[in-house]
Amino acid sequence: MGNGGTWLPYVTGGLAMGELHAWDALTPASGNAFRTGWTVGAGVETALSQNWTFKLEYLYMDLGTAQLFNIVPSVPETVSFDANVIRAGFNYKFWDAGPPPPPILHK
Helix, strand or coil: CCCCCCEEEEEEEEEEEEEEEEECCCCCCEEEEEEEEEEEEEEEECCCCEEEEEEEEEEEEEEEEEEEEEEEEEEEEEEEEEEEEEEEEEEEECCCCCCCCCCCCCC
């Protein structure tokens, strides 16, 4: 990655966590559950200057299914959660890594 419009494509993945909250609109039943799951995605990043970069990223997250409450006894109400996320952002490096190495020229 460097100045002049060079783009760095990347893939990412790992652990995802979240608090699920659900309720039934017909009854006063509701419930919460903290869930762990997974995420996977890809993106691109480019340098805008020596310290600033810009990135565009897509993530898919899945926190699975959780039983959150029962409206009718022995009939569990379950909630599943998955999401598609598109993020754009700017990053700032607080340290100076120095100038990039000169390009290697082949004859």
